[in-house]
Amino acid sequence: MSLHLPVLIVVLLLAASYTVPLLDRYRRGLTLPVTILSLITAFISSLYLLYLIGVQGPFVYHLGGWPPPWGIELYIDYLAVYMLIVISSIGLLVIIYGAKDLLHEINEEVLSWYYTLYLLLMASMIGIALTNDLFNLFVFVEISAIASCGIISAKADRRCIEASIKYLILSALGSGCILLAVAMIYMITGNLNFDYVAAALPEALKLYPYNIVIALGLFVVGFGVKSALFPLHVWLPDAHSSAPSPSSAVLSGLVIKIYAVALVKLLFRVFPPQIFEAIPILDVILFLSVFAVMAGSIFAMVQDDLKRMLAYSSIAQIGYIFMGIGLFGGRALTGGLLHIFNHAMMKSMLFLAAGLIIYATGIRNLKDLKGIGVRMPWTMGAFAVGAFSMVGIPGTSGFISKWFLALGALDLNRPFYVAIILLSSLLNGIYYFPIIIDAFFGTKVDPVSEFRDVPALMLIPVLILAAGVIFFGFYPKPLLDLVNKAISF
Amino acid sequence: MEASPLVGVGILLLIAYVFFYLPRSQIRHILVIVILFMIGYALVVTVAEMPVFGSANTPAYNYVAKRYLEGTVAETGAINVISAIILDYRAFDTLGEATVLFVAIAAAIANLKAH
Amino acid sequence: MDDLVIRSVSRLVVPFIQLYGLYVIFYGHLSPGGGFAGGAIVASSMILYGLSFNLEAGSRKLGHDVSSFMESGGAIWYLIIGLLGILFGSNFLANRYAGVSLGTPGQLFSGGIIFFLSLGIGVKVASTMITLFYSLSGGEDSSGSNN
Numbered sequence: 148m149s150l151h152l153p154v155l156i157v158v159l160l161l162a163a164s165y166t167v168p169l170l171d172r173y174r175r176g177l178t179l180p181v182t183i184l185s186l187i188t189a190f191i192s193s194l195y196l197l198y199l200i201g202v203q204g205p206f207v208y209h210l211g212g213w214p215p216p217w218g219i220e221l222y223i224d225y226l227a228v229y230m231l232i233v234i235s236s237i238g239l240l241v242i243i244y245g246a247k248d249l250l251h252e253i254n255e256e257v258l259s260w261y262y263t264l265y266l267l268l269m270a271s272m273i274g275i276a277l278t279n280d281l282f283n284l285f286v287f288v289e290i291s292a293i294a295s296c297g298i299i300s301a302k303a304d305r306r307c308i309e310a311s312i313k314y315l316i317l318s319a320l321g322s323g324c325i326l327l328a329v330a331m332i333y334m335i336t337g338n339l340n341f342d343y344v345a346a347a348l349p350e351a352l353k354l355y356p357y358n359i360v361i362a363l364g365l366f367v368v369g370f371g372v373k374s375a376l377f378p379l380h381v382w383l384p385d386a387h388s389s390a391p392s393p394s395s396a397v398l399s400g401l402v403i404k405i406y407a408v409a410l411v412k413l414l415f416r417v418f419p420p421q422i423f424e425a426i427p428i429l430d431v432i433l434f435l436s437v438f439a440v441m442a443g444s445i446f447a448m449v450q451d452d453l454k455r456m457l458a459y460s461s462i463a464q465i466g467y468i469f470m471g472i473g474l475f476g477g478r479a480l481t482g483g484l485l486h487i488f489n490h491a492m493m494k495s496m497l498f499l500a501a502g503l504i505i506y507a508t509g510i511r512n513l514k515d516l517k518g519i520g521v522r523m524p525w526t527m528g529a530f531a532v533g534a535f536s537m538v539g540i541p542g543t544s545g546f547i548s549k550w551f552l553a554l555g556a557l558d559l560n561r562p563f564y565v566a567i568i569l570l571s572s573l574l575n576g577i578y579y580f581p582i583i584i585d586a587f588f589g590t591k592v593d594p595v596s597e598f599r600d601v602p603a604l605m606l607i608p609v610l611i612l613a614a615g616v617i618f619f620g621f622y623p624k625p626l627l628d629l630v631n632k633a634i635s636f
Numbered sequence: 637m638e639a640s641p642l643v644g645v646g647i648l649l650l651i652a653y654v655f656f657y658l659p660r661s662q663i664r665h666i667l668v669i670v671i672l673f674m675i676g677y678a679l680v681v682t683v684a685e686m687p688v689f690g691s692a693n694t695p696a697y698n699y700v701a702k703r704y705l706e707g708t709v710a711e712t713g714a715i716n717v718i719s720a721i722i723l724d725y726r727a728f729d730t731l732g733e734a735t736v737l738f739v740a741i742a743a744a745i746a747n748l749k750a751h
Numbered sequence: 752m753d754d755l756v757i758r759s760v761s762r763l764v765v766p767f768i769q770l771y772g773l774y775v776i777f778y779g780h781l782s783p784g785g786g787f788a789g790g791a792i793v794a795s796s797m798i799l800y801g802l803s804f805n806l807e808a809g810s811r812k813l814g815h816d817v818s819s820f821m822e823s824g825g826a827i828w829y830l831i832i833g834l835l836g837i838l839f840g841s842n843f844l845a846n847r848y849a850g851v852s853l854g855t856p857g858q859l860f861s862g863g864i865i866f867f868l869s870l871g872i873g874v875k876v877a878s879t880m881i882t883l884f885y886s887l888s889g890g891e892d893s894s895g896s897n898n
Binding site for chain 1: 841849
């Protein structure tokens with residue numbers, strides 16, 4: 148029975164998402180408990196899967212009993228389980244926060260549809276992490292693309308519509324690129340399973356070199372658009388800043404990363420290593436990631452809207468993950484993948500903290516945040532932890548991933564990238580520290596008239612995430628072990 | 637392939653010409669056209685290299701397709717091979733496609749109710 | 752739209768379109784077609800009805816409650832059929848490996864789960880198209896009827 152667990156997680160989340168609209172009609176009170184319960188089950192199952200593959204090693208699951216190349220296969224390795232744990236833990240904490248926060252951000256009628264879309268998004272991300280089949284990957288990418296647009300535009304705000312249309316168009320462009328690439332790969336190999344494609348590609352590389360290079364390019368562009376790699380990031384600031392805070396947290400924390408993971412799987416498990424000699428795709432990714440890290444930080448410095456600043460900061464942080472991919476070969480990929488979890492924790496926490504500030508005071512402008520730390524010590528304390536982690540202060544988890552990125556750059560004898568990491572950390576400090584200093588030590592210009600007390604249920608997820616950032620900053624060993632196993636392709 | 641340095645030099649000359657002699661608004665247009673031509677050139681080369689459509693020797697017509705064609709009736713009991721592929725061999729994809737419909741309608745209704 | 756000819760003709764044609772759609776769904780494993788095509792045909796009959804009479808009459812024939820039940824129901828049906836595979840000792844969505852009788856190829860009830868999955872897809876596609884049509888055309892209260 149336990150071997151069915153991976154597919155059962157996806158099925159459970161899908162079933163819950165199909166049921167929630169029905170419950171909305173007959174028992175509206177049950178929609179939230181069903182959502183949270185299914186995510187708790189998914190989280191516990193992910194932990195059990197981690198234990199299971201520790202005991203018996205990575206395993207495969209053949210849907211319908213058809214072995215590949217005839218059927219679809221799920222491949223449950225350390226990378227998949229790592230992503231499962233990241234997705235289900237952050238997803239659970241965010242929706243617990245959202246239970247109260249969404250009441251004031253979106254229309255009551257829309258709530259259950261929001262939960263539906265949220266569950267579908269979770270199911271599709273878990274599907275992307277698990278699948279070992281190109282077309283199945285595309286199907287899940289499609290679901291997550293529409294679901295993530297849906298959770299942006301569920302808020303009754305004109306800017307959300309504009310942002311989500313922009314996101315929808317660019318994301319559909321990315322899906323189109325991915326579909327085209329899948330079709331080309333299928334055309335020249337006749338297989339869709341990752342392992343079979345990987346076995347057929349070295350032979351096909353002699354016959355159809357251009358097709359493979361173009362397919363690889365299309366994959367990089369398609370997943371690059373979706374994960375907001377630097378020149379393709381134009382949709383992200385609007386989408387992530389205008390969305391409801393739980394959506395921002397999930398989109399910035401999880402969604403943009405799952406596409407990076409899909410790209411990692413394709414680059415290092417499907418495409419033959421010879422392709423990197425034919426076309427310097429890793430160098431291109433590295434080059435773009437340097438721009439992403441610098442440009443994201445510089446753009447973030449000039450923002451005066453809190454959530455917009457965090458959104459630009461995401462562009463810089465996704466740059467670190469791609470830098471880890473580009474510096475393949477040393478310890479940098481460890482750092483890059485580690486940064487997926489670390490950034491998921493800290494950016495979700497920062498967005499949720501920003502949501503708390505907006506919930507309590509309605510303030511979005513950075514200049515008005517002076518003295519807010521006295522009114523909301525816990526929230527701003529968590530915000531400070533997240534900001535320290537963004538900058539990479541030792542003792543926070545952000546430091547560990549940057550440390551491994553730098554070590555990886557040194558492994559490959561490319562100290563230039565160490566300088567880039569240091570410089571961008573400095574830039575991060577320039578825009579994060581003033582906020583914290585102002586919040587705790589700034590004198591208030593004018594007192595906030597309306598101030599709502601923050602419910603404990605909203606504060607607890609933020610504090611758990613802050614504790615996680617500190618815990619994994621001091622004790623990163625379990626994560627490091629998991630990531631090191633995950634990248635042994 | 638020996639023509640590619642010439643093409644590169646030509647493009648460089650064109651860019652130089654563009655930057656020295658044209659107003660800025662036109663530079664954008666011309667850059668876009670040049671980039672589109674480069675992408676188009678790459679895609680045409682790719683299409684020219686693709687296996688011939690409908691030929692029996694294409695890589696896609698391999699043992700997988702043969703097995704689908706020959707084994708379907710015995711293995712799934714369906715006569716329509718396409719149905720057998722989408723609803724039996726690759727039924728999980730079809731579940732995904734049904735979910736795409738579901739997510740589309742969920743997003744549409746959420747939008748209509750929100751605004 | 753109030754036109755006698757269109758109303759009479761569509762009243763005549765709608766049952767035949769629906770019958771044809773059901774045929775395409777049920778014979779998906781025997782002839783070209785299947786759940787996606789058949790569901791779209793069934794939905795088109797309802798859309799024709801809604802267009803030729805008026806949208807309110809159309810949404811009375813198939814209320815929001817029913818169509819949203821069909822929508823979730825079709826997908827849940829698909830999952831249940833899939834889970835039966837696990838119950839019978841094989842994997843999710845298993846057909847032959849779960850020991851389902853495949854029947855005589857060519858008969859209506861053959862192909863194991865394919866027939867039932869096709870049915871689920873047909874219901875799902877039909878209800879999706881109808882719901883989208885009524886939601887976007889504003890025939891039903893676009894803020895959703897929750898009465």
